[in-house]
Structures are given as C-alpha cells and as structure tokens.
Amino acid sequence: MDTPIYDFVKKYKESDMSRFHMPGHKGHKFIGCEDLDITEIYGADVLSMASGIIARSQSNASRLFYTGQTFYSTEGSSLCIKAMLMTVLMDARSQRKNDSQEREYILAARNVHRSIIDACALIDIDMEFLTYRSSNSICECKVLPEDIKTYFENIKKENLEKNIQKNYPIAVYITSPDYLGNIADIAGIAKVCEKYCIPLIIDNAHGAYLAFLECNLHPIKLGAAMCCDSAHKTLPVLTGGAYLHIAEKYKERFSEAIQRGLALFGSTSPSYLILQSLDLCNRYIADGYRQKLKNCINSVNKVKKYLKSIKISVMNTEPLKIVINTAKAGYIGMHIADEMRQYGIECEYADIQFVVLMATPENKRLDFDKIIQWSSVTQLLHKKNSIVPSILPAFYQIPKRRMTIREAVFAPSEVIDIKDSIGRICAEETISCPPAVPIVVCGEVIDKNVVNLLEMYNIKNVCVVSLVK
Numbered sequence: 001m002d003t004p005i006y007d008f009v010k011k012y013k014e015s016d017m018s019r020f021h022m023p024g025h026k027g028h029k030f031i032g033c034e035d036l037d038i039t040e041i042y043g044a045d046v047l048s049m050a051s052g053i054i055a056r057s058q059s060n061a062s063r064l065f066y067t068g069q070t071f072y073s074t075e076g077s078s079l080c081i082k083a084m085l086m087t088v089l090m091d092a093r094s095q096r097k098n099d100s101q102e103r104e105y106i107l108a109a110r111n112v113h114r115s116i117i118d119a120c121a122l123i124d125i126d127m128e129f130l131t132y133r134s135s136n137s138i139c140e141c142k143v144l145p146e147d148i149k150t151y152f153e154n155i156k157k158e159n160l161e162k163n164i165q166k167n168y169p170i171a172v173y174i175t176s177p178d179y180l181g182n183i184a185d186i187a188g189i190a191k192v193c194e195k196y197c198i199p200l201i202i203d204n205a206h207g208a209y210l211a212f213l214e215c216n217l218h219p220i221k222l223g224a225a226m227c228c229d230s231a232h233k234t235l236p237v238l239t240g241g242a243y244l245h246i247a248e249k250y251k252e253r254f255s256e257a258i259q260r261g262l263a264l265f266g267s268t269s270p271s272y273l274i275l276q277s278l279d280l281c282n283r284y285i286a287d288g289y290r291q292k293l294k295n296c297i298n299s300v301n302k303v304k305k306y307l308k309s310i311k312i313s314v315m316n317t318e319p320l321k322i323v324i325n326t327a328k329a330g331y332i333g334m335h336i337a338d339e340m341r342q343y344g345i346e347c348e349y350a351d352i353q354f355v356v357l358m359a360t361p362e363n364k365r366l367d368f369d370k371i372i373q374w375s376s377v378t379q380l381l382h383k384k385n386s387i388v389p390s391i392l393p394a395f396y397q398i399p400k401r402r403m404t405i406r407e408a409v410f411a412p413s414e415v416i417d418i419k420d421s422i423g424r425i426c427a428e429e430t431i432s433c434p435p436a437v438p439i440v441v442c443g444e445v446i447d448k449n450v451v452n453l454l455e456m457y458n459i460k461n462v463c464v465v466s467l468v469k
C-alpha cells in the first residue's frame with residue numbers, strides 16, 4: 001500500500017530546502033523528529049479540504065476499514081465527536097418537516113467520554129440518557145437494542161395519546177468498547193435505529209482494531225452511520241491520530257457537514273507527524289497486521305487464562321484488554337497498579353475497583369511475561385472481604401437536570417467543596433481522567449448519590465453554577 005504523506009515529507013526532508021515557513025524550528029533537531037515536522041506547504045495538501053496526498057491516504061484508510069469515507073483527525077476522537085454531533089444536528093435541521101421549537105437532543109448511554117458533553121455545550125444541543133440496567137462502575141452502562149426500542153415506542157405512544165409532537169432524538173450515541181472493555185450489541189441497536197430512521201453514532205475510540213479481527217466487529221460493518229476511532233489507542237499511531245468513518249450509505253448525506261465540522265473545531269495547523277503516522281499505519285495494516293493481531297490476542301488470552309486459573313478475577317472483555325476486578329478480592333485498583341509498577345508494568349487505568357491493561361501486537365513477549373511474574377506475588381492471591389458492597393454506592397440514579405448543558409457551562413460559576421454541593425447545579429464536567437467519564441453532567445443537580453460517587457473517585461471539589469444574589 002502506498003504512503004503518499006510519508007513519502008512527500010521524506011522527499012522534502014532530503015531536498016535540503018531552506019525552510020522559510022512554519023514551524024519555527026526549521027527542521028533542526030531539538031526533540032529529534034523536527035526534520036519531519038512540516039506544515040501545509042506547497043504540495044503537502046490541506047487537511048480540512050484534502051484533495052492531494054492527504055485525500056489519497058484517507059482513501060487508503062477507507063478501503064482498509066471498509067467505510068464509505070474516512071477522515072483523519074490529528075486532534076483525537078475528541079475532535080471527531082464534535083464534528084459528528086454538528087453533522088447530525090445540521091442534518092436534522094435540514095430535514096425538519098414541522099416548525100417544532102423543541103430543542104434537539106442526542107440519546108446516549110450514560111458512560112460517555114467528556115468530549116460529547118463539550119460538543120453539546122459548543123453546539124447547544126441536549127442529551128438524554130438511557131437509564132442504567134446494571135452497572136458496577138461509571139465506566140460501563142449496558143444498553144440493549146430493546147432499551148432503545150422501548151424508548152422510541154414510548155415517544156410514539158405519548159405522541160398518539162396526548163396528540164403531541166415530541167421530537168425523536170437526532171441520533172443515538174453509544175460508547176463501545178468502553179473503558180472496561182465491554183462491547184455493545186451494535187448490530188442489534190443499528191437495526192432498531194434504522195427502523196426509526198435515526199443515525200447511530202458509535203464512540204469507537206478504543207476499537208480501531210476491531211475491523212481486523214477474523215470476524216470484523218467494527219461499528220461501520222455492524223451498521224453504525226458514523227464512528228470515531230482513536231488510532232493512537234490501539235494501533236501504532238502517534239498520540240492524537242484518529243479516524244472519523246462514515247458508512248457508505250450515509251456518505252453523501254454527511255460528508256460535507258463532517259468536513260465543515262472538522263474545520264470548525266479543529267486547528268488550522270494539523271500535525272504532519274501525526275498525519276505521517278496515520279499514513280504509515282495503512283501500510284502496517286495492509287502488511288500482515290491481521291496475523292499480528294491474532295497472535296497478540298492469543299498471548300492476551302493465555303495471560304487471562306492463567307490469571308483466572310490462579311483465581312484472579314479477570315473480566316470478559318474485548319480481546320485486547322485485560323481488566324482485573326481487584327475489588328472482588330478486597331483490594332483497591334490503584335494499590336494493585338502500584339504493585340504492578342514495582343514489577344515494571346504500567347497500566348492504562350486503575351480506580352478503586354479495576355485495573356485495566358491494554359495490549360497491542362507491539363507488546364513483546366517480555367511484557368506478557370512480566371504480568372505472569374507479578375501474578376505470582378500479588379496481594380490479590382490473598383483474598384480479603386470484597387469491598388464491593390461496602391464502598392460502592394448504588395449505581396446509579398441519573399441526576400435531575402435543571403439547566404441545559406450550554407447554559408450551565410457558560411453561567412457564572414464557583415468551585416466548592418463537594419460536602420457543600422448537594423442541591424447545586426454542576427457547571428463543569430466532574431471527572432477523573434482517565435476515564436474522563438463525567439459523574440455529573442453540566443446542568444444536572446448534585447444529589448447525595450453524586451457526592452458518594454465523587455468521594456469514591458477521590459474528587460474533593462466541584463465547579464457549580466453561582467447562586468443568583
């Protein structure tokens with residue numbers, strides 16, 4: 001597979017041109033990669049309206065992922081999510097048949113990454129959350145196709161019974177895989193959405209690799225209208241590199257608005273280091289990645305099987321994550337992460353209950369061996385009482401909303417101790433990062449349940465809307 005962006009920059013570097021253009025390092029080495037760090041010079045194409053080398057590279061990615069169209073982002077999935085939201089809003093407005101003054105909203109599972117809340121604040125659109133079926137963590141929120149169906153049916157019924165015109169959501173938004181490696185039934189949810197003509201958006205930040213499993217589990221293949229993949233999370237791409245994919249069926253309808261959205265919220269100085277990295281990743285995928293992925297999944301499975309055999313609680317997750325439920329053995333995830341650090345292992349994420357390890361084919365055998373070494377000495381082998389029932393608050397009543405997301409984000413605000421926050425309206429996402437899943441969303445009223453959760457995540461202060469004097 002060709003690598004037009006990488007080839008262009010390499011040639012430019014070798015040409016020894018005097019750089020009278022940005023960036024200011026002029027190709028001289030400070031970190032070491034500056035000679036490959038260029039800007040949108042003659043011949044280098046323009047990311048926001050690609051028609052040259054970037055367009056060619058994006059087409060390569062689209063072919064590899066079996067999408068209708070694929071765009072690059074050098075600002076992560078966070079940028080893609082804003083562009084996708086703007087797109088469905090513009091689309092809904094262009095199709096609106098009545099002159100309803102009702103505000104548009106997205107229907108989402110609660111375990112969203114903060115970037116969708118940021119997008120709602122910027123675009124001024126609301127979110128409605130599906131209630132929790134069952135969950136042990138803010139990171140997960142199981143949603144089944146029938147939950148979405150029931151939601152839509154209820155709107156239909158209410159409209160008929162009360163002779164009103166309540167709006168349907170302008171899109172359904174699901175995070176899958178989530179931080180704990182749960183995968184939603186995207187095919188099932190997509191079928192329901194299709195029946196009601198509502199686009200399904202998937203935050204697939206953690207799942208770029210799913211397209212290359214023996215059975216393709218990528219959201220676009222399973223029926224999503226659009227999704228974002230953080231290439232940098234599971235593929236060998238520099239941090240910030242991501243894809244925004246549109247399904248073939250939605251290409252004509254969404255393509256233009258997506259480009260506008262990416263330009264509206266993105267920088268006019270995209271990183272060419274990241275673009276080259278995305279470009280090279282196409283070749284990496286084309287040249288034997290599927291086999292490497294298969295081998296890596298085998299290694300991960302062996303480790304999981306071994307950990308289970310010595311009674312360490314490993315969750316059933318997507319193939320590249322090893323998620324250990326430390327709480328089940330009575331231990332705090334962060335403490336077990338400290339323990340792993342002593343054995344030369346740095347995890348992706350740890351909280352009170354879980355430790356999350358993410359693997360890719362770029363992990364070497366030694367890396368997996370270290371997990372086995374750690375497991376022979378870990379405290380987890382000495383089970384204490386489970387901390388789950390005593391520490392975890394009942395998950396999880398969604399707090400009441402008093403203001404729109406945008407009103408709350410742009411209102412005068414103050415930071416207060418969480419002890420004084422009951423009854424106040426959240427003004428800023430209150431999260432620990434990672435996983436950057438908001439415990440309370442801007443515009444919602446903080447209640448006792450929220451305070452319990454904030455305490456559990458060791459959050460001491462919260463930003464609330466100021467009281468009117």
Ligand SMILES: Cc1ncc(COP(=O)(O)O)c(C=O)c1O
Binds near residue numbers: 434435
């Ligand atoms: C579920 C989820 N969605 C979106 C994002 C944002 O992705 P990015 O860091 O590529 O902007 C993250 C980041 O961790 C995430 O975990």
